Amino acid sequence: MKIKEIKVFVCSPGRNFVTVKVITDSDIYGLGDATLNGREIAVATYLEEHLIPCLIGRNAHDIEDIWQYLYRGVYWRKGAVNMAAIAAIDMALWDIKGKAANMPVYQLLGGKSRRAVGLYAHANGDTIENTLDKTEELIDQGFKAIRLQCAVPGLNVTYGVLGDKADYFELQGNRPLPPEEEWSTQKYFNMVVDLFAQARARFGNNIHLLHDVHSRLMPIESARLGKLLEPYNLLFLEDASIAENQDSYKVIRQHTTTPLAIGETYNTIWDCKELIQNQLIDYIRVAATHAGGITALRRIADFASIHNVKTAPHGAPDLSPVCFAAHMHLNIWAPNFGIQEFVGFGNEHSARIFQHTLTLENGMVFLSDAPGLGIEFDEEAAKEYPYKRSYLPVSRLEDGTVWHW
Structure with a gap:
């Protein structure tokens, strides 16, 4: 079962969410979450420009190999943007495997x-x-x-x-x-x-x-x-x-x-x-x-x-x-x-x-x-809630010193 297409959606129904949809040539698809609060577009761009082109045509059942390819196969490991992108692909592949087996992921x-x-x-x-x-x-x-x-x-x-x-x-x-x-x-x-x-x-x-x-x-x-x-x-x-x-x-x-x-x-x-x-x-x-x-x-x-x-x-x-x-x-x-x-x-x-x-x-x-995973995503409804740039607060001590958030 080959990966045919991967879509990335950024929507804001109260908070910004980055949702990934991995579609296979058998038309089974899976969903993943790539949300990184305050840096959503960075993850979406990383997915679209760097990860997705490397995944088209790969076997969607090879979850472990794909995870290692995306993590171990690059020089710049770890990091919030990189790991959120990997996470979304990984969740979607588990979702696909569960659907193909007709079993919930926990099984x-x-x-x-x-x-x-x-x-x-x-x-x-x-x-x-x-x-x-x-x-x-x-x-x-x-x-x-x-x-x-x-x-x-x-x-x-x-x-x-x-x-x-x-x-x-x-x-x-x-x-x-x-x-x-x-x-x-x-x-x-x-x-x-x-x-x-x-x-x-x-x-x-x-x-x-x-x-x-x-x-x-x-x-x-x-x-x-x-x-x-x-x-x-x-x-x-x-x-x-x-x-x-x-x-x-x-x-x-x-x-x-x-x-x-x-x-x-x-x-x-x-x-x-x-x-x-x-x-x-x-x-x-x-x-x-x-x-x-x-x-x-x-x-x-x-x-x-x-x-x-x-x-x-x-x-x-x-x-x-x-x-x-x-x-x-x-x-x-x-x-x-x-x-x-x-x-x-x-x-x-x-x-x-x-x-x-x-x-x-x-x-x-x-x-x-x-x-x-037992969850569905309505692409058309998501279009009604466009992305809104947002940040978490910055914390300062009373004397003005920037502090831990």
Whole structure:
């Protein structure tokens, strides 16, 4: 079964998505997600100008060889643009193989390790009280794990809390340039421990609580935060510090038993190799779209498994429903799956473009037996939502110093 054509679509039904459609000479096609937030056109161009010409005529069943060809066969390895492009091709080929076999992708990976995929939802509020009210709403909907993010008093904007803004497009106004946000570690510390103390007092210990620091702290500050949060038994503390220097997590680990999670910006297994093999983290959060697709994530999951590290794939709204579907197949298979981030299946606009076969019940996703990834893409509907240039914010300290986003 030869690859006959590969199409790339960039659309914006609320967020920009880059979708790849690989079509074979038997007219079986597969879908992949190549979205890279704020750099979407770079990936689309890389696909169209560099990868696609090399793939026409190749056997679509040769997933492993094609992955190695695109990764090992080039001089400039890794990198967010390169790996997002590889990921999209890889997902699409798995989708094709599942459809050709008339089996869901998870069966090709080895079958189910569980009956459903556990999720954690987001409770974001302007105040602690508002955050906890939203937490209660999610508990009432059946969620058993919830990430708490609260606005920091004294800062104009706080990560994860957009106030009256619906998304980052609105933050940019009529000038599509990066918005800027203030950060103060001291003001953050004044709020965050109180948030979790009140959450445990209100909801008890039967709900999993999580928190995303978003890499705003230095390692010793993260160690202090982890220690302060120990009484509140977090499922994990996410992105406590930047780990470009993976030794940074040795500092955090030696001071706290709060579980640690990281990985949403990682592109290959090499970015997290030392963190995993030295058991400096408890959850690895790489996303299929950003780390080379299903083939690559399967390897990372297996490597993590032998070091007692669980998977918790990134699930931000800037990953398309195609990526979410790929994660579901990996999650239902992976014996060391931990939990999946969930921000909903999208809005009414994206629902017109992407149709899936997943069902949500009591904070878990159930997969169908639909062949392949179980997701479809409406090309005509996508044309109604043209690309809009967008950026994530830039973070600065109160004195103006550019800080970690």
